[in-house]
Amino acid sequence: MESAAEIAAAVCAGRVRAREVAQRALDRIARADASINAFTRVTRERALAEADAVDAALAAGRPVGPLAGVPYAVKNLFDVAGEVTLAGARVTRDDPPAAADAALVERMRAAGAVLVGALNMDEFAYGFTTENSHAGATRNPHDLSRVAGGSSGGSAAAVAARMVPLSLGTDTNGSIRVPSSLCGVFGIKPTYGRLSRRGSYPFVTSLDHVGPFATTVADLAACYDALQGPDPRDPACAQRPLEPTLGALERGAGGLRVAVLGGWFDENAGPLAREAVQAAARALSATRRVELSLAEPGRAAAFVITGSEGGALHLPRLRTRYADYEPLSRDRFVAGALTPAAWYVKAQRVREAYRREAARLFEDFDILISAATPVEAQPVGTEWIDVGGRRMPARASMGVLTQPISCIGLPVVAAPIPLPGRLPIAVQLIAAPWHEHLALRAAAELERQAVAASPRPEPAKVVQ
Amino acid sequence: MSTNFSPYVDASLALHALTLPDDARRAVLEHFERNAAIAAAFLDLPLAPDDEPAPVFRPE
Numbered sequence: 122m123e124s125a126a127e128i129a130a131a132v133c134a135g136r137v138r139a140r141e142v143a144q145r146a147l148d149r150i151a152r153a154d155a156s157i158n159a160f161t162r163v164t165r166e167r168a169l170a171e172a173d174a175v176d177a178a179l180a181a182g183r184p185v186g187p188l189a190g191v192p193y194a195v196k197n198l199f200d201v202a203g204e205v206t207l208a209g210a211r212v213t214r215d216d217p218p219a220a221a222d223a224a225l226v227e228r229m230r231a232a233g234a235v236l237v238g239a240l241n242m243d244e245f246a247y248g249f250t251t252e253n254s255h256a257g258a259t260r261n262p263h264d265l266s267r268v269a270g271g272s273s274g275g276s277a278a279a280v281a282a283r284m285v286p287l288s289l290g291t292d293t294n295g296s297i298r299v300p301s302s303l304c305g306v307f308g309i310k311p312t313y314g315r316l317s318r319r320g321s322y323p324f325v326t327s328l329d330h331v332g333p334f335a336t337t338v339a340d341l342a343a344c345y346d347a348l349q350g351p352d353p354r355d356p357a358c359a360q361r362p363l364e365p366t367l368g369a370l371e372r373g374a375g376g377l378r379v380a381v382l383g384g385w386f387d388e389n390a391g392p393l394a395r396e397a398v399q400a401a402a403r404a405l406s407a408t409r410r411v412e413l414s415l416a417e418p419g420r421a422a423a424f425v426i427t428g429s430e431g432g433a434l435h436l437p438r439l440r441t442r443y444a445d446y447e448p449l450s451r452d453r454f455v456a457g458a459l460t461p462a463a464w465y466v467k468a469q470r471v472r473e474a475y476r477r478e479a480a481r482l483f484e485d486f487d488i489l490i491s492a493a494t495p496v497e498a499q500p501v502g503t504e505w506i507d508v509g510g511r512r513m514p515a516r517a518s519m520g521v522l523t524q525p526i527s528c529i530g531l532p533v534v535a536a537p538i539p540l541p542g543r544l545p546i547a548v549q550l551i552a553a554p555w556h557e558h559l560a561l562r563a564a565a566e567l568e569r570q571a572v573a574a575s576p577r578p579e580p581a582k583v584v585q
Numbered sequence: 586m587s588t589n590f591s592p593y594v595d596a597s598l599a600l601h602a603l604t605l606p607d608d609a610r611r612a613v614l615e616h617f618e619r620n621a622a623i624a625a626a627f628l629d630l631p632l633a634p635d636d637e638p639a640p641v642f643r644p645e
Binding site: 417420443460466469473476 | 593594597598601602603604605609612613614615616617619620623624625626627628630632633636637638639
């Protein structure tokens, strides 16, 4: 599978038809996904119809979008017209099919991209591993005995295994950045409110973000640009105009003031994560180490807000269908629903104090670096991980470094840092609100120096 | 001083009309205790009165 940029260029130049590209992607999914389990639905008919529409537009001389003929897939919480939006759950299986596409699916179609399927996830996005008891675990393309990360695990694994060059996911506490790290792909969690969430199954409305995955920074930026724009039908959308980033990538990191996050972010990083941070810091000439003193309270606030809002959302169905909920998360949903109001309100107020602390840091720096996950991908079924000599619950703790950042809505690019002989792990390149272009420029510089890259899985691991 | 959350969890489950098997009730209590331990990181954090939540609700 080529990059999205190469596919779009070839389709637009008439070197290949979009239908051939779609058919190749469908064939590859049929071969490779038997071992990965990233897809919960393959939308073959729609894919071929969308590809034919691109070919017809080109033949008629009509304009096609920047992602013309590029296959992509979406986490199965995005509405796809005519399909049931599962959100990783059993209790949704009898819901009526979506009447319309989600806003981001509409935008991908308008950009010429071709939807080939829906992807596995932790039920209702409450998890960091994509060990889905209903659909089975999504396997890490770099080691099939290990998890892909979550909750957008299918989205990261499908891109890592080169089944599609682009995918869409969501990130409430790390659900784009964690699977990016474990699967070794690029992902962007934009500023809270940047992209429309219309037509995506909510989890925690105060914290939910949406964003893309890709194998190159240019593909990530092109896809992110295609997804931007106001949407009055999403009340959390900040309604900002398109602020393109792709053209800024060639500027690299020149002039960017970069620092490494210490404190909480260092204490909760394992040896491999620290190596990755050091490699990125060297490449971006980051010599300063700074701290966010409210990172731990901020992470705790996000944790409490997540339990409370998520639990309240599912309370009606938990009363009647508790047994049909994911065994790995249903008791967390119930416990969250019991959160005292005073805790929840205090958590929301902590965010404001913490946001101001981060804003002061961004007066002196453009990019902050931390690891994206404390450790690399763990074997499916792992209950505990060891970080810095402390035993931590594996499924909840994979987000310990991402959760404090999404708590205050900062934009982040997860950039995979391949280290010889090791499983993938990523760094977070964190920018000030509405400065996604700077995080993407830093990622592009790491890619240019071959410090960041999305490694191809070994052929023996995944059917090619 | 550790707090016994069991009476709160039982009362709150009843308040929310959640009837769970015993093993689930125990698991919920464990998660609630864990949530409380994590919340302790901010429950005593001093804040100014104008540290307000940032609502996104924007009436047209």
